[in-house]
Amino acid sequence: MLPTNNLPTSMHQRLQQQIERWQDRVAAEEQASLDQWLAANPAAAEPLARMWVASDYLMGVALDQPQEFLSWLQAGWYQRALTPAEMAAALDARTGAEELADKEFDRQLRKFRRDMMLRILWRDFCRLAEFAETARDMSHLAEVVIQAAIAYHYRLLQQRFGTPIGKHSGQPQSLVVLGMGKLGGYELNVSSDIDLIFAYPEGGETEGGRKSISNQEFFLKLGQKIIASIDNTTGDGFVFRVDMRLRPYGESGALVLNFDAMEEYYQTQGRDWERYAMIKARVVSADAIAGGRAAGEELMAMLQPFTYRRYVDFGAIESMRGMKDMINREVQRRGINADVKLGAGGIREVEFVVQVFQVIRGGRDTRLQERSVLKLLPLLEEEGCLPPGEAARLAEAYILLRNTEHALQGFQDKQTQSLPVDDWGWERLAWLLGFASREDFECQLAAVRAQVNSAFQNVIASKEDGGQKGQDVSVWAELWPSAEQPDSNVDVQHLQQQLASRGVQEAEEVAQIIVGLRSNRTLLAMQPIGLSRLDQLMPRLLAHLCERQEPAETLRRIVVLIEAVSRRTAYFLLLIENPDALGQLVTLCGASSWFADQLARYPSLLDELLDPRRLYNPPGKDELRDELRQQMMRVGWEDTETQMETLRYFRNAHALCVAASEIAEVLPLMKVSDYLTWLAEVVLEHVLTLAWKQMVARHGRPQPDADGREPDFMIVGYGKLGGIELGHGSDLDLVFLYDADPAASSDGERPLDHRTYFTRLGQKIIHILNTQTMSGQLYEVDMRLRPSGNSGLLVSSLAAFARYQREEAWTWEHQALTRARAVAGGERLRPDFEALRAEILQRPRDEQELQKEVVAMREKMRSHLGSKGSAEEKASQFHLKQDAGGIVDIEFMVQYAVLAWSHKAPALTRWTDNIRILETLEAEGLLSAGQVAPLIEAYKAFRSVGHRLALQRLPAVIGGEELSAERAAVQSLWQSLFGDADSASPSPD
Incomplete structure (x- = not known):
């Protein structure tokens, strides 16, 4: 009946045993039904034989429920993947046709889960599906089951207690369910529990039922019923094991909280591990019940500042290291190093490598807020977080580990990641994953795990390793009196002698600075964890300073930076974890007080020291333009505040790279000015676009003139900007010109005449450039070179500008015009401006x-x-x-x-x-x-x-x-x- 050829000996024997079990258990008509199906589907015979060997779970269903198993085969569920909509429709056909009792609803959920599990395992074990499809299908299965349970139990509770209504909004309230962990990342394994968090928007009471209760009580009852429907084990099994321990306050906390309570908890008590968990969080409730998904997205926006810091957060490495050390101790205690998830080189280490960079940089680079490991790995390599080729290697390793996990769990529908302990288990696992022998599989798995562990150690070295890749700082530790013991006496002369004996020049001054720093009030007010980090940083800093000719001034400049980041000591960790970056800091601050001042004012720029390739290789204008465009696409045009912050960081970061290149003599003077000018032009182009979009959104578009010519606006650069000679900290001399029909207006709901429209546009440009934000000012703008100077109009029409230049301009204004050129906008205006400039400059003079x-x-x-x-x-x-x-x-x-x-x-x-x-x-x-x-x-x-x-x-x-x-x-x-x-x-x- 089933093909027994082309199988290894042990697999062949197993299949024969399974065939005999089937024949002993089933009735003659069931055997005949299977034979008929095989005759009609000959291509499915070999996959079925494979499944009978590979999955005890599938075989158990076939033996215990032969009629239902045969019906499943005849339905052809195994033939393709299903979309979430198709899954939801299939489940609704079982549960939505009539009003079901609780037990029958739960029974149908379990039968549906069984059918989907058989389909998913068949496609996975027969290699009809890639890993991504299997994980996605499992995640969709969990999601549609959760949504069905919400809808069913909400409706029943609503009939009894009425609809929960928000106290302040007066609107119906919905249950928001956040899927955490692998469910959130569409990476659920084939026998996984599901980590959930329940919330609802606002308090209030139910209305329209037989008995009114508080919203809190309503959603508590709803949550309990959802968990019972999904988690309880009955005669039909279970759907998913539900884990609620990731909720605020864990097992001791309320099962469900309103949004205000959620926000309060995460703002005041949220711990590091909860941040990392929230990275994967995704709304899995649907809009069908009182807008559950829309409310969920509102909650996610509220929790965003907790999950992702605005600044580069190298504290993540220390926290991740602590978590991994804790896992390692548990692995050793339980003797489970053979666990492909938690053991060395396992799945968790790949996830940690990805998550640490998400937490460090995800607040600034929104692309890293992606939840999928496989999608994040190439992004991390692209950003220089991983060495070339590492993303592909880790992705390949991750897929093998996850496929191994699926095979281990699919054998018996058991939540396990432990490798087999018997020969048969190893042989079946190797065969199922496509290896010629157990030995080949073990060799490949060992190589993959070693590779993963190596990558993990490169990112999150253990404390015992020092995280410093060989730098010996122990000889300098005694020169830094611990900041955690401020009352201990320090012998300045002894410290000076110790510094001098180690070859430190200006030892007396350096000793005085060290003592002064140690007693600095700002630093003494730091939390213990910050002082501990400072104690780790200072010996490393002194080791670098000993190599400098003028260490005292360098240290003095760096002390200003240390004071500036005293409340965000994750920056100390950045330098501790990256000795090369610390070396760059010492070199560049020693060479330039401007460089040190920039870092003290904007510590987030320390991130730029991590990659010397980027630091000493500033991009050209086209690359700058493309980089800024990509960054702004991630932000979105509507978020003006974030746009302005992103622009400022972009400008500051690239200006810092140009300065570093000049200090290192990588760029000659003329190239420095070129790069700084290109940077300003790219920023101005974007600022003009941003201001234009704001004007169009509010007032519509300016209208063409009678000849059909589109209105145009242009920024003209004068002085150093016009002369392509910008220096560090130069302001921008600008003039704004436009050309539009003076009798026409814009076409928005709040139209403006063209003169007013372009004046407002100019004002917005200046506002974006001049406004002081958390990241400082973009550029200081000088508009005094416009016609009539400060007393003139902010924006001039080209006709008015031409008339002024021809009839009223002073000689010094014509001198200034020699350095004027279009720097942003004005594609149509530029030829006219250039012609006017040439006309004025070429005028014969006495x-x-x-x-x-x-x-x-x-x-x-x-x-x-x-x-x-x-x-x-x-x-x-x-x-x-x-x-x-x-x-x-x-x-x-x-x-x-x-x-x-x-x-x-x-x-x-x-x-x-x-x-x-x-x-x-x-x-x-x-x-x-x-x-x-x-x-x-x-x-x-x-x-x-x-x-x-x-x-x-x-x-x-x-x-x-x-x-x-x-x-x-x-x-x-x-x-x-x-x-x-x-x-x-x-x-x-």
Whole structure:
């Protein structure tokens, strides 16, 4: 009747035994029915034989309930996967046709579960389904059963007590069920319990029943009945084992709580392990009963801040390590290292690897809030959390471990993850999973578990390993008097001697800083866990400081950071767990006070130190644009606050990478400015898009003019932004232009005339850029270069801007126009703006009059902004930007050349940056190579020194004798162009 060929000997013998058991147990007509089915379905004969060998559970159903088993075969349930809707319809056909008594409802649930289990096991064991389908089908089965039980018992309780009504909303209340663990992640195994949490939106009382009760009592009764229907073991078995221990307060807590009580608990008493559990939480109740799913999503939004921190949370590693250590002790105590879930290299370790990064970064990167292990692994590798190739290896290992788990459980529908202890068990397991022999399977399983454990140890090393990958800090521990013992005496001289003996320079200053830090009031107020973490960090920090030439100043800067994160000491753990990041911190803070200040103001940027590849390799403009676009897609356009925070982190993080690259001399000066300018442009593009979407949502879209031309808006960058010369901390000189029909309005419910519309748009842009949030200001904006300056309109039409430039603008405003260019928006406006700019700059001018105006403006600036004091004092220092022979002199000479000679050399108006304009002056024969080259070298030298001073947060002033050759070259050309301050030189040609 069943094929017995192509089976290993032991499997062949087992099948013969099962056939004999079947023939001994069933009636002749049942045997005939099976024979008829096999004749009609010959392709199913081999899978059926496999199932009789592989699953004692399936064989037990066949022997105990042959008629129902045969009906199941004839229904063809095993042939394909089912969608949740198909499962729900099949269950409803059993339970919804008529009013069933409780016992009959529960009986139908169990029969339905049996049929689905047979289908799922058949498809899994016969390799008709991948692991993902099996886990998903089991999760859908649990979900439809839960929803059916809610609907059934809600209806019965409603008939008796009425409908629960919210005290404040006056709306019907629903039971919200959160599926936790593997149910939440669509990863349920084939004999799993289900972890649930029950909640309801608000208190109140029932209305419309024979007896009114409180909502709390109603939902308590409902929860108890749901659990009984699903969990109780009857003559027909059970549906799922239900575990409610993950609810607030565990077994001692109420079975069901309202939303306010849930939020209060997690905000005030939620523990780390509950955060990790909540990562998997998913609403499994349906909308059919008083909007259960919609209410559930409201609850999930309330609990989101508990689950995912806004900042990078390296405390997760310590907590996960503690949990794993606890599991290891339990595994050893019970002698269950052969457990494929809890043992070393088991399923739980793969889950821990994923969860630790979810908790650390999931608050910032919403992609990591995904619940599926297999979907998260490639994301983690993409983000650099896992080494190349590790995601695929862990996914392959995870699937083998989970398939092994399913096989172990499917043998007898028993919740176990323990590997067999007998030969037959091992042989059947290896055969079922497709291995040629037990030895092959054991070898592969051992290799997989070793690989998983290695990956786990790389992420969550045990405390005994120190988590430091070999760094020896024990010799430095005695130099840090424990912060947990603030009253212990410290001999400063002895500490100084110890530091000096270990090769630390400036030992006296370092000793004083250490003692001062130890007695710092801010740190003394920290919780014990924070002090403990500080005690772990400081010896590691001292080990790095000993290698520096000026350790005292470096330590002083880092102390400011330590004080700043004293309430979020998970950042201490970031540095403890990542010695390379600590090394980067010491190096970069030692080289730049600006860098140290940025980290102290925005500690979340410490995360950027983790990956040197990213830290010292800032992306190009297209990569920046794509990265920001992806980040904003995860946030959603409607969440303006989160958009603004994300923008600020994005800008701060990339500015930090550029600074690190400059400090490490990976990027030359010109590239630094390029990257900082690209960063600003990408941010402005997004800010314009964000402000535009807000305006459209509120006021509609501006309408085309009579010729069908669409309205347009453009941001023009002036100064350093326009000249592609941004530095660290530069503000943005901006002008807003638009072009639209002045007689038309937007088409929204609250329309605005176009002038008002674009003014509001400009105001929104400035608000997004200027507003101080938790992450600081995006950019400081200067709008004084717009027509008529501060007294002018915030936004100008292109026509008004053109009229002003032609008729009213001062010479210095035309000088500024030499560095103006479109930086965001204005796809249609740009050609018109560029044509207008060229027209203004190429206008013929009286050169002598122009010289006088340029020199007068330069003298005015120098007197207000240059070095002050006596002649001797002025000679002792040099202001890189404002003093004679400095940067502004070069800029004024370039601007003069563009205004004076563009009418005969239009190529001068092509560029906005000084160096390319100077190169064009040489190419056009307006200045000689001997004049241009020293000027370019001087300009680069001044800006390079200025950048270094900015990174140290020092004024742009150097000694009077420094860069004297460069200054002389600038002054020489100034004299050749302008002669005396009161007269103009002739044109070079």
